Amino acid sequence: MSFSSRLRVILRSKSNRALTQLEDPREALDDSYEQQVKMLQQVRLGLAEVATAKKRIELQGQEMGGRYQRLADQAQEALNQGREDLARTALERRSLLEGQVAAIRNQYLALAQQQAQLQDNERRLAERIAAFRTEKETIKATYAASEARVKANEAAAGIGSQMGTVGTDLDRAKDRVAQMQARAAATDELLSSGALSDVTAAPDADLERQLSDGATRADVDRQLQAMKSARAADQGHGARARGGTDAWLSIGQAPTTP
Incomplete structure (x- = not known):
């Protein structure tokens, strides 16, 4: 296989793994879950802001309620002292305060309604996210088990x-x-x-090898000629005894004259 072919195989393998990771449903489920959690956090943040505004109006209403009662007491005290003009002024201020209280009361009721709606939305969204999380983890576990099974089967096959x-x-x-x-x-x-040539060999090693080969051939020719001469002598004078227990000592030595 050429280098370009091997490179194509490697790149194709890596691209397939990258596509598999991009298509992994577990990552998509986790992303969806994170988005829902962010939505829940935004709802809770809005709920906290509405509750804060409602509490601020409530404190303002309580303060105005206390002033409203003080003006009533002041009007009564002025009337007891024969100061009808002061009693009239206190009552006029009290009447003006009633309109202001009515305005913030409407704001308070509207915020209370918004808070109740946000609380209901927050509760339902939290329940839905909890159910989604349970289902998400179940799907992820099933996918992981199936993926492991596929890999095991592929490895076996x-x-x-x-x-x-x-x-x-x-x-x-x-x-x-x-x-x-x-x-x-x-x-x-x-x-x-x-x-x-062998660069590690000694100088003139090729000559030594050729001379050794020539000496070997000459020795073989000499032995062959000696065998022929010995066979001719045996045929002329009859076979003679050969061998012996020490015959091995003459192996490789120059043959004796027949």
Whole structure:
């Protein structure tokens, strides 16, 4: 397999893994859950703001209620003292205060209604998010179990994205072994023929090897001639005893004259 082919296989494998991660439903479920949690936080923040505004108007109404009662007491005290003009002024202020109290009372009731609606929405949204979280975790666990099962089955069957890379690596290793074996055989032939010199050999080693080969051939020719002469002598004088317990000592030594 060429380098470009191996590169395409690697890139295709990585792109498939990237697409698988992008399509992972667990990430989509987690993102959806986070968005719902953010919505719930916004609802709770709005609820807190409405409750704060309602409480502020309530305190203002309580203060105005206290003033309203004081004006009534002041009008009565002025009347008891014969100061009808002061009693009239207190009553006029009290009447004006009634209109202001009515205005903030309407605001207070509107905020109270908004608070009740937000509280109801917050409760229902929280319940829905809790149910979604339970279902989300169930789906994620089921997906994880199925994914593990698929990987185990693919590994057992010898398929899958990882097995494709394993096969490619195995083919590359076989190619390298075949190339190395061919190279070793070629260098053996070159060394034997003398076409490739051994840089680690001693100087003039090629001459020594050729001289050694010539001496070996000469020795073989001498032994062959001696065997022929011995056979002719045996045929002329009859067979003579050979061997003996010490015959092995003469192996490799120059033959005796027949």
